[in-house]
Amino acid sequence: MARTRNRLTAKGAAALLEPGRHSDGGGLYLVIDGDGRSADRRRWLYLFQWRGKRREMGLGGYPTVSLAEARKARDEAEQGVRDGRDPILAREEARRGRERTPTFGEAAEALIEAMQDGWRNAKHRAQWGTTLRTYCKPFWSTPVNEIGTDAIVGALKPIWIAKAETASRLRGRIEAVIDAARAAGHIPPNEANPARWRGHLDKLLPKKQKLQRGHHRAMHHEALSTFIRDLRGRQATAALALEFLILTAARSGEVRDMRWSEVHLSDRLWSVPATRMKAGRVHRVPLSGRAVEILEAIKPLSEGETDPLVFPGHKPGKPLSIMAMTMLLRRMGTDVTVHGFRSAFRDFAGDETGFAREVAEAALSHVIGDKAEQAYRRSDALAKRRQLMETWAAYVEPKPANEATAPMLQPAHEPV
Structure with a gap:
């Protein structure tokens, strides 16, 4: 009885030169276009029925994709059909998922989550999230690899003088988010961080020593x-x-x-x-x-x-x-x-x-x-x-109204 599946052999597939579709069974074909001696004329094809219509799904060129690899791809696609999934659509969705760059907001939330065990307290974590969400709204939904210097300066400039300490912390947190995205592979490793201070934002914003940092009002x-x-x-x-x-x-x-x-x-x-x-x-x-x-x-x-x-x-x-x-x-x-x-x-x-x-x-x-x-x-x-x-x-300690508060001195230059 003739085999209906896995008909080809690795040696036999390599020897095929005749143009056309050569079946391996189970819907898998080695397609040879024109002169079979040219490597770019050979490719794998999977044929299947989806909702009453015949569909064709390319599985890659041969011999770049081997016979064994083509069979594995066919089997996975075949299982998808049995499970009620369009294998072509599923592959495209998976590809988009791999290629999609997270937004700045997603990268920020991912970093905050990754740093969970390193927070001193819940308040510190909340401050990170609140600061970033409040001041980075204009580019919160922008892919993190598209955040440029103009966007960062735009977020920092309105508060750089009025809220100097907040602005300084915000800049550092933006820089950390972008660095983490680069480490995760979402930004090319040789691309400079647009939120860095030295040699970049220090040329566009007032230097730290010129900022007016407020002091807490204190009683004498x-x-x-x-x-x-x-x-x-x-x-x-x-x-x-x-x-x-x-x-x-x-x-x-x-x-x-x-x-x-x-x-x-x-x-x-x-x-x-x-x-x-x-x-x-x-x-x-x-x-x-x-x-x-x-x-x-x-x-x-x-x-x-x-x-x-x-x-x-x-x-x-x-x-x-x-x-x-x-x-x-x-x-x-x-x-x-x-x-x-x-x-x-x-x-x-x-x-x-x-x-x-x-x-x-x-x-x-x-x-x-x-x-x-x-x-x-x-x-x-x-x-x-x-x-x-x-x-x-x-x-x-409260003193009687008529008693002056005298300085209480200790010997100077005591060893610590």
């Missing part, structure tokens, strides 16, 4: 004693949180998201996890006597809960609103920012005490020195910082 440290007297007259969780923030020179988010599992009252110590710190490392905060009093006063609010927040908000399990302390300051008629109290602390440490600069900077969880200095200096100067924070707490 000499006024803090009177301010805290007023603050203690406020019956609110936000008031206790704000005084605690002032006493610890901490950031707003560090205080609002603070949990009891981070507090060691017996050691008078608060250990902020690296995941919640701007510098990405654990920060140990020595607690003054007044800071401990505040914690003991507020502790009953969270009794019976598992790893509760120290300063809970109105909703169960939720921290204080990001605006709680800001609104409190407004109600008190004080035109300063919450973050500005860190500046007041730093001015006090530098102007009114003899504590070494490194001690004050460590209290603010700032990273100082070059990498070599950081490698050798592994201590966080906790003992010195404990002295500094007690000095600070005593300085801002």
